[in-house]
Amino acid sequence: MYRIIKRGKTIILDKDRALYIPAYHMMVISDIHLGKSGHFRKEGLQIPKQVSDTDMLRLDKLLEVYNPKTLLVTGDMFHHDHNLDLETFREWRKKYASLEIILVKGNHERLPVLFYEELAIKLFSDYYELGEFCFVHNRKDAPDKGKFIFSGHIHPGILLKGKARQRIKLPCFVFDDTAALLPAFSLFTGFFLIEATKEQEVFAITAQRVLPMGTRRAEI
Template identity: 25%
Template sequence: MNAALRQTLSPARHPCGGLRVLIEGEPCVLRCSGALWVINHRTLIAADLHLEKGSAFAARGQMLPPYDSSATLDRLEAEIEALQPASVVLLGDSFHDAASIGRMAPGDCERLGRLAKGRTWIWLEGNHDIAALAGSVDALPGEVIETMTLGSLRLIHEPQGGTQPGEIAGHLHPAARIVAYRRSVRRPCFVTDGRRAVLPAFGAFTGGLDVRDAAIAGLFTEAPLAAALGRDRVHALSWEMLR
């Protein structure tokens, strides 16, 4: 990490194993789960849950284990229990397709209601779930919106071109690949230069786009930090380490 990026991000190891960084001046924690914790606003942000992706594939004859929604909600519930957020913002593509909500198990629907109880709960619209959210406003807890502002941060599903100070986005599912000791490892990752950030996909069945792909790398004028998710810590990777 170069000196300018280090000064902007002010990275520090958080007790949870994540990385504490500054994004457009807002203290945040890049969590091992792939969620972003905005400290001063007590807000938990997660991107791209893609609930019911397994059942969507099954409907097309591609059989995947039908447990992705439950596994994803387990992880979300663990984050909520650990942090007790005042607000939860789901950054778009929370559902995999327009019919996902109707395919959810009753227990998973009920759990969403329990998790949202007593806190602000916001669904941002994504390209996969805009129709699902529009047709299920009364069935879901919380509020559905397109974008929102949180302090100096602007939350949106899909990253926008050009300079976007404070933008927090998902959509691209960034993943980093490193090679060490003749072994290759590929992990979901955060990408940030301290001015904007792209979050990894939170869902259990989500793939990843190489962080060096132009769709991600082109968002940054200088080499950003890739923060790869490990089992119990987030690993800060300089751009030069990536393969």
């Protein structure tokens, strides 16, 4: 994990593609795309159910480590319409009945409102504000209120180059003075390779740790 400070609040970046804000006892993830493997199976592509199960096990581990009061998802929590993967999530929700779940609607959210109500998921159509922070799926949709913005949608990744033409693509967090871009939580997603500007701090995510790659030192 890696700690930075934004707007006076500590933010913990975790290698499992999540961040935690201790002051608010809140875990934030983006683009988990639950039901994506089930959607592809309905379309005749044999994507194993273990794909989504692995994501849920990773989420279980994060909840055990940080014990948040709130899980906030900045969009695309669910991939498409109803399928059997979502019934698995329904059972998972029972284990964490006391966990507050807030979802800012993403472009893949197509389930009926009743589904979210039954699972006690608080749904926000545009954005959600808490203190000095604003959470939105796509950064361009955030209101101009001077708050620090957390968003997803892009699935950011970075290409690292080594000697002997070694190359590796890694998911990453991207921060600047006004906003943070979160990696896709789901392992069943591709990357959009970014070209960081000098104003940005990039944190690559490896299997072992979060690795700062930015041009400026993070606040610790």
